[in-house]
Amino acid sequence: MAIRFLNTYTRALEEFRPLDPAGKTVKIYTCGPTVYNYAHIGNFRAYLFEDLLQRHLEASGYQVNRVMNLTDVDDKTIRGCRAAGLPLAQFTQKFKDAFFEDLKTLRIKPATTFPAATDPVYIARMIGMIGHLVEHGYAYQAEDKSVYFRLNKFPDYGKLAHLNLEELRPTGRIANDEYEKESVGDFALWKAWDEADGDVAWESPWGKGRPGWHIECSAMATGLLGDEIDIHCGGVDNIFPHHEAEIAQAECCTGHKFVRTWLHCAHLMVEGQKMSKSAGNFFTLRDLLQKGWSGREIRYVLLSVNYRLPLNFTFESLAAARSALGRIDEWIARLAEKAGSGQNASAHPLADPTRFAEALGDDLNISGALGVLFEMIRETNRALDRGELTPADARALLNTWEKINATLQFQREEEAISQAVLDLVEARAAARAAKNWAESDALRAKIDAAGWSVKDSKEGQKLSRK
RNA sequence: GGCGGGAUAGCCAAGUGGUAAGGCAGAGGUCUGCAAAACCUCUAUUCGCGGGUUCGAUUCCCGCUCCCGCCUCCA
Structure with a gap:
């Protein structure tokens, strides 16, 4: 049965065909949580959409190989661990555990792999990719010792978001560059260590520091799924610049098209408003x-x-x-x-x-x-x-x-009926046989209070969980 | 300013060039000791507004209004 997706990159409804020559396996990369806090329901909307995607592909006969990364090093996780006075790994572990618990609660099928950005295997891969980019002129080290991607070397940057870079309006969110990046849009691949990073740092050919957020995803995606993947998902807010950066990094490293189909999930509002802590409508x-x-x-x-x-x-x-x-x-x-x-x-x-x-x-x-x-x-x-x-x-x-x-995954889980409730049902059966309706109604209320509702049918009483 | 998404009943929402799925809520009925559930009936002459194309538009085209998002590390 045909499957069609609206591809963000082309803005067209396209019939889905996997890269796999056998037409069997589908490779999906999904941006996962930054583990500095409990995930909120907006995050889970995206993860549930990805779950539906995976399950429908599987129901259609495909075998899905899905990667979801865990961002366990970035500004927020570093800030969090320092505030908590804990080592980074210990701080993020708590939220990783919580995240997996939450997935189970929502019946989200776990991805095939959940790589963590701080895994030495991927740190090494990120450093390798950055080295390749520097070597080939796609990146440079600036005076602040950080390494930046050289945007003017990648003319496709902006194509996913359909943005014309010349027309971008400065919003004041770009960090002011005392350090003279070549171009304001150049994004960090490797961030040189500074005091705010505490003891969070890795050695690299460019000195002590940590990877930028974008390169984490490119490294884990290509590392686990190969140069080209079928579907890449995320929230609309990741289109620019995160996914643009992923494309730039990956394609300049591999020389291949990175992603065939981009799927982006719209935002969640709460009671008609953007979810925010200050509005009091923020829910985990x-x-x-x-x-x-x-x-x-x-x-x-x-x-x-x-x-x-x-x-x-x-x-x-x-x-x-x-x-x-x-x-x-x-x-x-x-x-x-x-x-x-x-x-x-x-x-x-x-x-x-x-x-x-x-x-x-x-x-x-x-x-x-x-x-x-x-x-x-x-x-x-x-x-x-x-x-x-x-x-x-x-x-x-x-x-x-x-x-x-x-x-x-909507079916109610079976739940054993406790003996106490069974006793109430039995007593009620006797009351009903005696046409003692007052007693019958009182017992129904008790059963109700115990969390079960009882219905009377021709075949007798029927219990269901409330 | 640029780019993108949206506007369908009280709420959520599908959909199509030919006369509006479904869910929730509401009203009445059947059933029941009473309920609950289920079923039946009812609940948008109408799809943001104004034009146009057409035999016919909610659906295509043009203009407008309003809402939301993104515009350099928020799913």
Whole structure:
């Protein structure tokens, strides 16, 4: 089934074809977190989009080799570790651990590799690349001892962002150059050590210092995936200058085109505003969990809008997600009951998974895909109400759901019912047999308080997790 | 100033040159001891505004308004 993506570089919808001559493996590089703090939900929106991308490619038969880097040395991590009075590695470890925990909470499939910038293997590779760039005239060491990329040697710089460098308006964010870079746009490949760096430093042919942020990604991407990769993802804010710099460095080192398809995820807003600490609308994943929302509910909200569109995150949308997921849960429970233990599946037309996959194949049109899913749910329920579905039909639908869920990861995890709750249910059954409705309602309230909701059907009481 | 994205019901949002998916919320009904769930019915004569092309435009073209992002290390 065809898959199309809107490539940032060409601004065109392109049919996806992997580099792999066998057409099997897909190489993806995704910019990972800077581990100086807990990641916020805006970060996770990007990681969830990448997760959806990976899972849909896998569902389409590809094998995905994905790299996500961990930036564990930069201005912020250095500032953080010095403020905490900890060695850099010890400071960042805490946030690395937290990051992996958060990935699990959100059911994000781990990348194949999570290289860290400070890994000696990659530091060595970065130094090697910088050396190559200096040797070939693409970079130079300035008076401040830092090494800079010589932008006028790479005319393609700005093509990804579609910026004309001559027309850039200075915004005051460019560090003032007392040290005479050749051109203001030249970015640092190697940053010479200064006092603010404390004991964070590596030796290099240009003296003590540390790598620039951009070269970290180029080194890890080409080191692990080769000169040319299929897909490179990140947030829109990374397009310029980060990804431009990555292209410049990689292509000047390898002489090859670096990335075939660039995919960029739009920003997350919270309650209609840009998320910021000062606006009081800044949330980490942990903040939301603490407020009682679950990982899958947050996953649903962050995933339910196409990655290229700005997503307005609200608590109303979390509540909507909870209801929508409840609808899916009910549907699965009904199907499971109907299917029983029979494994024979029919070829019921409702169980056709292709429309769902087709929607996702269209630049990850998740809204369209969810529309297909919920139509399937309504049609199934209707048929079930009319007694028109056989156990084999139900099994077929469940099998289809399994495929869909492999991509969405929305299914509720099974949870054992505690003995205390089972006792309450049993007592309630007795009260109901005696038509003692007051007692029945009181027990229902207790079961509810224990975190389960009970429903009465013709076949008796049914429990589900609240 | 340059570049880019967007504007569809109370909220989120899909979509197409031929008369508006889906989710949430809301109203009524069936079912139920009551609920819950499920199902049924209803909820945008209309897709930011003004022109144009067309038999026909939310969809194409032109102009405008508003919102958001980026413009040198924020996903």
